[in-house]
Amino acid sequence: MSINFCSKCGSTVEVRSIGGADRLACTSCDYIYWGNYSIGVGALIIKEGKILLVRRAQEPGKGYWTNPGGYIEQQEPIEETIVREVLEEAGIHAKVTGIIAVRDQPREIHNLYIAFEMEYLSGEPIPDDEEVDEAGFFTLEETESMNVAGFTKWLLDVAFQAEGKGLIKEPLAIKALERYGLFRV
Template sequence: MAINYCVECGHPMETRVMDGVERRACSSEACNYVHWGSYSIGVGALVMRDDRVLLVRRAQEPGKGNWTNPGGYIEQLEPIEETVVREVREETGVDARVISIVALRDLPRAAVHNVYIAYEMEYVGGEPIPDGVEVDAAGFFTLEELKSMQVATFTQWLLDVAVRNPEGAGLRKDENPAANGYFRT
C-alpha cells in the first residue's frame, strides 16, 4: 500500500531515492517525514513447568485451531521484555519472567517486515485459563502429549531448537531453517 499523504503534516508524499532505496517522503520543505517501511515485532514465550510447556489453542485466524506458544505484538512505547510478560498473562493468566532469548525469526515481506523474538521464561504462578478471545484453550503439556495435538509448525520448530535439542548459549544462524526460523540457540 502506497503512503500518499504525510502522517505528520498532511502534505502529499513523493518518491525519493535515499541510500539507494526508493522511499516515500513528505513533499513539504517544512517537514522532514520519511516513511522508512512497515514493520511488526512479535514475541513468543516458552514457559516450562515440571517438564511441561505452556501452549494455547488459537481461536482466531491465522492458525485457528492450532496449538502455539503464547505471544503477540509489541505496543509502540512498550519494552519488548514487558510485552512477552503481558502477552503470557493476557492469553493464559499465567505469570512468568524472562530468562533469555532462545530464537529469532526474520521474515521480510512486501507488505510488512516481521521480526519474531522467542523467549525462554520461568514459570512464576497461576493456572492456565484462556482469554476466550484470542485463545480458546490453554494448558501445560508434556512433549509426549504434543505428538497427538495440532501444533503449529513454527511452535514445533521452536520446541525442537529450544527444548528438545538445546545446543548452548547464544543465537546462531540456522543453516536448515524450518517455518522461516532463521536463528536459534
C-alpha cells in the same frame, strides 16, 4: 502498502533515491517513509519438563496450538509485552530469562518475531476465551498428537534442544539507558 501523504505534516509524498533505495519522502518536511513493520513476541515456558501451549480461538491459526504471544504496543517495552501476553492468554505469571530465537519474515508488513525463554513463577493455565480457548503444559511427546502450528513445532525443538543460553537479560542497570531492553550473549 502505499502511502500518499506525510504522517508528520500531511503534505504529499514523492519517490526519491535515499540510501541507495527508492523511498517515499515528504515534499515539504524531512519525513521519510522507511516501511511498515510489526514486532511479535512469543514465550517458551517449560515447567517440570512440559511446555506451555495455547490453542488459538480466532484467525490467524484458529484451532492450532501455539506458544503464547502477541504484538508489542507502541510505547511498551518488549519484555513487558511478553509478560503481559502470557498472563492475558494463559493466566501464567512468568519472567523473562533470555531471548532464545528470532524469526525475520520480510513481506508487505515486515514481521520480526522474538521468542523469549521464560521462567514459570505461578498460576494454572487458564485460557482467556477470547484469543485462546485452551491452555496447558504438555510434554514433547503429547504435542506429537496435537494440531501444533508449523512454526511452533520449530520453537518446540528450539526450547527442548537448546544447547546455549541464547541472549540473556542484561543484569546491570545502566541509568542512561532506562527502559531499554538489553540482552547479551
